[in-house]
Amino acid sequence: MTISATTLVHQAYxxxxxxxxxxxxxxxxxxxxxxxxxxGVIIDHARSRHAxxxxxxxxxxxxVSDMESPADDRExxxxxxxxxxxxKSDAALAEIVDLRFFCGFSLAEIAAMKGVSERTAQRQWxxxxxxxxxxxxxxxxx
Amino acid sequence: xxxxxQERWRxxxxxxxxALTLSSPERESWIESLRAEKPETAAFLQELLDExxxxxxxxxxxxxxxxxxxxxxxxxxxGAYTLISPIGRGGMGTVWLAERSDGRxxxxxxxxxxxxxxxxxxxERFRREGSFLARLAHPHIAQMIDAGVTPDGxxxxxxxxCEGEHVDEYCDHQALDVHARIxxxxxxLAAVAHAHTNLIVHRDLKPSNVIVAAxxxxxxxxxxxxxxxxxxxxxxxxxxxxxxxxxxxxxRFAAPEQLTGGQITTATxxxxxxxxxYQLLTGRHPVGAATQSTVELVRAVVETEPPRISDAVDExxxxxxxxRGTSPEKLRRAVRGDLDLIVAKAIRKNxxxxxxxxxxxxxxxxxxxxxxxxxxxxxxxxxxxxxxxxRHRVGVAVAAGLVLVLAAFSMIQAIELRRITRERDRxxxxxxxxxxxxxxxxxxxxxxxxxxxRAVLDKAAEDIRNNLNNDPELRARMLHxxxxxxxxxxxxxxxxxxxxxxxxxxxxxxxxxxxxTLRMTHDLAWALLQEGRVAEAESVERRLLDTxxxxxxxxxxxTLATMEELAFTVCNEGKGQCAEGIDLTRHVLDQHExxxxxxxxxxxxxxxxxxxxxxxxxxxxxAIDVQQESLKRHLRHFGPDNIGTVNxxxxxxxFQRDAGREDDAQATxxxxxAIEKRTFAPDQGETAATEYDLAxxxxxxxxxxxxxxxxxxxxxxxxxxxxxxGLPTDPLFASLRNxxxxxxxxxxxQKRFPPQPPLKAN
Numbered sequence: 001m002t003i004s005a006t007t008l009v010h011q012a013y014x015x016x017x018x019x020x021x022x023x024x025x026x027x028x029x030x031x032x033x034x035x036x037x038x039x040g041v042i043i044d045h046a047r048s049r050h051a052x053x054x055x056x057x058x059x060x061x062x063x064v065s066d067m068e069s070p071a072d073d074r075e076x077x078x079x080x081x082x083x084x085x086x087x088k089s090d091a092a093l094a095e096i097v098d099l100r101f102f103c104g105f106s107l108a109e110i111a112a113m114k115g116v117s118e119r120t121a122q123r124q125w126x127x128x129x130x131x132x133x134x135x136x137x138x139x140x141x142x
Numbered sequence: 143x144x145x146x147x148q149e150r151w152r153x154x155x156x157x158x159x160x161a162l163t164l165s166s167p168e169r170e171s172w173i174e175s176l177r178a179e180k181p182e183t184a185a186f187l188q189e190l191l192d193e194x195x196x197x198x199x200x201x202x203x204x205x206x207x208x209x210x211x212x213x214x215x216x217x218x219x220x221g222a223y224t225l226i227s228p229i230g231r232g233g234m235g236t237v238w239l240a241e242r243s244d245g246r247x248x249x250x251x252x253x254x255x256x257x258x259x260x261x262x263x264x265x266e267r268f269r270r271e272g273s274f275l276a277r278l279a280h281p282h283i284a285q286m287i288d289a290g291v292t293p294d295g296x297x298x299x300x301x302x303x304c305e306g307e308h309v310d311e312y313c314d315h316q317a318l319d320v321h322a323r324i325x326x327x328x329x330x331l332a333a334v335a336h337a338h339t340n341l342i343v344h345r346d347l348k349p350s351n352v353i354v355a356a357x358x359x360x361x362x363x364x365x366x367x368x369x370x371x372x373x374x375x376x377x378x379x380x381x382x383x384x385x386x387x388x389x390x391x392x393x394r395f396a397a398p399e400q401l402t403g404g405q406i407t408t409a410t411x412x413x414x415x416x417x418x419x420y421q422l423l424t425g426r427h428p429v430g431a432a433t434q435s436t437v438e439l440v441r442a443v444v445e446t447e448p449p450r451i452s453d454a455v456d457e458x459x460x461x462x463x464x465x466r467g468t469s470p471e472k473l474r475r476a477v478r479g480d481l482d483l484i485v486a487k488a489i490r491k492n493x494x495x496x497x498x499x500x501x502x503x504x505x506x507x508x509x510x511x512x513x514x515x516x517x518x519x520x521x522x523x524x525x526x527x528x529x530x531x532x533r534h535r536v537g538v539a540v541a542a543g544l545v546l547v548l549a550a551f552s553m554i555q556a557i558e559l560r561r562i563t564r565e566r567d568r569x570x571x572x573x574x575x576x577x578x579x580x581x582x583x584x585x586x587x588x589x590x591x592x593x594x595x596r597a598v599l600d601k602a603a604e605d606i607r608n609n610l611n612n613d614p615e616l617r618a619r620m621l622h623x624x625x626x627x628x629x630x631x632x633x634x635x636x637x638x639x640x641x642x643x644x645x646x647x648x649x650x651x652x653x654x655x656x657x658x659t660l661r662m663t664h665d666l667a668w669a670l671l672q673e674g675r676v677a678e679a680e681s682v683e684r685r686l687l688d689t690x691x692x693x694x695x696x697x698x699x700x701t702l703a704t705m706e707e708l709a710f711t712v713c714n715e716g717k718g719q720c721a722e723g724i725d726l727t728r729h730v731l732d733q734h735e736x737x738x739x740x741x742x743x744x745x746x747x748x749x750x751x752x753x754x755x756x757x758x759x760x761x762x763x764x765a766i767d768v769q770q771e772s773l774k775r776h777l778r779h780f781g782p783d784n785i786g787t788v789n790x791x792x793x794x795x796x797f798q799r800d801a802g803r804e805d806d807a808q809a810t811x812x813x814x815x816a817i818e819k820r821t822f823a824p825d826q827g828e829t830a831a832t833e834y835d836l837a838x839x840x841x842x843x844x845x846x847x848x849x850x851x852x853x854x855x856x857x858x859x860x861x862x863x864x865x866x867x868g869l870p871t872d873p874l875f876a877s878l879r880n881x882x883x884x885x886x887x888x889x890x891x892q893k894r895f896p897p898q899p900p901l902k903a904n
């Protein structure tokens with residue numbers, strides 16, 4: 001799964017610009033929102049690529065890109081769905097995953113952004129990973 | 143592994159927090175004490191902590207999707223332009239509203255960033271081709287102003303900025319009626335025609351690429367961009383371009399040749415325009431719902447014959463009709479007939495069967511608006527004509543057995559010839575010739591290879607040409623026989639060649655006006671008609687008819703046969719000459735009634751032809767009247783238990799169905815079915831044909847279960863393989879295509895009637 005990061009940022013920016021009347025009291029909340037949008041853009045790409053793969057029509061070989069991920073398209077989609085579930089009971093955890101995994105921020109950056117200790121950020125990240133891992137593996141096996 | 147519901151997660155969450163803050167030894171003893179207190183919670187917690195170890199091993203989520211693409215606003219200037227605000231995002235990239243930084247032009251532009259990065263070599267070509275497209279100027283085409291690549295390799299296009307709505311939304315919001323929609327569509331056609339004369343094919347026409355301003359002004363976007371993307375691609379960078387060019391052609395809007403790797407031509411745009419018109423008129427898409435998977439979609443585009451637009455109008459979709467200023471019933475009537483045919487011709491699977499140019503498409507729509515006959519009608523008539531052929535000529539079945547029958551026929555002819563001439567040596571030559579033909583079907587002669595009917599015929603034709611040169615009369619006669627054999631096998635161009643040769647031979651031996659020469663000419667015209675060379679067939683027939691009138695007289699059977707054939711030919715041309723065809727047929731009918739009698743076989747066959755022709759001309763009521771009279775005579779002369787009577791009833795049922803008189807059709811066909819069940823063996827083909835027609839009537843009446851039951855009965859019977867093979871795409875059953883029970887039946891059809899390898903002419 002590969003798309004150019006420039007494209008990604010452009011698209012995320014447009015998605016946000018298209019929603020009129022959205023304003024953010026602070027940088028942290030803006031970033032949380034932006035990260036969610038970013039995930040949406042990535043998942044859209046993953047889905048469309050997955051759809052094309054099923055069609056067997058289009059093939060992407062190599063890539064001019066600054067973004068690569070070993071994650072499988074289907075898995076990405078499942079991660080995203082599990083994140084939506086997680087956000088319902090624990091929005092902060094979901095946001096950390098958006099920022100860390102989908103936007104590439106370091107835990108130190110995230111901690112600074114959200115005004116928590118790095119240790120807390122680290123703990124939330126671990127917790128979210130457990131949740132997602134379990135949700136995804138359970139989904140696969142059931 | 144148990145799944146994780148929200149409640150369970152909220153419950154365990156504080157424990158997990160606690161566990162994660164503790165160091166390893168602390169954690170162990172804490173869990174130990176918890177286990178004593180709340181054993182279940184402790185067990186679950188332990189499970190989750192074990193999971194943490196496992197996920198760390200597989201580096202779960204450790205590699206972010208984006209390494210250094212931190213969110214930050216994109217650059218604000220591109221080349222000489224300043225970006226103002228984003229205005230859209232599509233398959234190919236993002237689009238921004240922009241203006242010149244130096245204030246030299248007041249005009250605002252749209253800048254399209256294409257979703258891929260580019261290397262230096264590609265960038266040069268991209269700029270060059272972009273400047274070529276920039277020369278395309280038309281009031282209904284959004285002007286391309288510039289094409290370039292940013293220093294970091296991001297290609298972009300500077301385009302005329304068009305404000306407005308997508309054409310389908312515009313039409314709906316304005317509640318434009320069918321005629322207003324066609325007028326708007328003609329503007330689109332004019333723009334595409336202009337681009338085609340400049341050798342630029344759009345390749346990606348769809349509603350979102352056609353913008354209509356509030357003033358009603360149409361603008362086509364993205365002309366030639368799909369091609370620009372495809373061409374810019376080189377093996378080294380066959381990368382995202384492939385994806386984007388691919389994504390640019392949404393399978394839903396792509397022509398079959400775009401999905402099968404065929405050649406992209408102006409006909410590709412004709413197809414896309416046909417799909418667009420289909421949507422504008424009906425609100426439906428010809429290949430069906432958008433929810434299909436890509437595979438299904440591709441199959442639909444490439445294989446499935448779409449329903450006629452009048453069938454695509456949903457009776458229950460009041461909303462779609464209201465947006466066209468009418469009711470569903472009226473909308474269906476408005477698009478039925480000429481518009482059905484025009485749209486169908488534009489979206490043919492085979493590019494060569496579509497309108498030859500956008501201008502021809504435009505011409506037919508204008509003719510429709512002016513109430514003049516349209517060219518697409520010829521297609522519909524040849525459909526009827528095919529039906530005529532099927533029913534009244536020797537079937538086009540393909541079987542080696544048939545060739546044997548034909549060979550036997552040749553033998554009889556040869557014997558007859560011998561009887562007449564009493565020439566001993568000729569008989570020997572015939573014997574030798576026939577042996578030659580059959581040698582090829584002898585396994586010893588043709589070791590290991592399957593002998594096809596085609597091979598036998600080809601060998602025979604070659605023999606006639608090479609070995610009968612010193613007997614021109616026999617040669618002429620055999621050429622005729624073999625020509626007919628090809629004709630019956632559907633190998634029309636081969637038949638034509640043999641007839642032409644035979645006519646020459648026959649004319650030189652027996653004279654131009656001999657019965658044999660004229661009969662061969664008659665067959666030649668038929669072959670031409672089958673090849674679709676209608677104009678040539680017509681001119682041959684007219685000349686032949688003149689000669690026959692002069693030489694044989696107007697009442698001669700051969701003259702009448704030519705008249706009847708000419709009738710079909712002119713009707714087939716679709717230039718409003720069906721009237722002449724019907725007149726000719728009525729004349730033939732009169733003659734037959736007078737000389738042969740009202741109930742004679744040929745009289746009744748001609749009546750049937752007349753009815754078919756009337757139905758082709760849209761005069762279904764008259765067709766029903768003629769057919770009812772024909773049926774009456776059949777019953778009088780042959781009684782109900784006769785194959786001719788049965789066929790007459792079947793036709794009557796079809797006409798009634800086509801006239802929308804489903805109740806009458808049902809009564810006729812059910813009555814027929816009762817006769818067939820009483821009289822025929824259960825596997826008689828006519829019974830299956832009746833069930834098939836009955837199925838279509840039930841479907842029209844909305845009785846899907848009965849329709850499916852009848853269809854199943856037809857498929858279990860001896861249905862004509864050609865009809866069975868055509869089932870998946872038969873427009874009569876278009877509305878069933880998404881029904882799994884119907885799909886099951888098409889599989890049954892395939893099993894019972896496996897496709898025959900077609901005989902192909904060289």
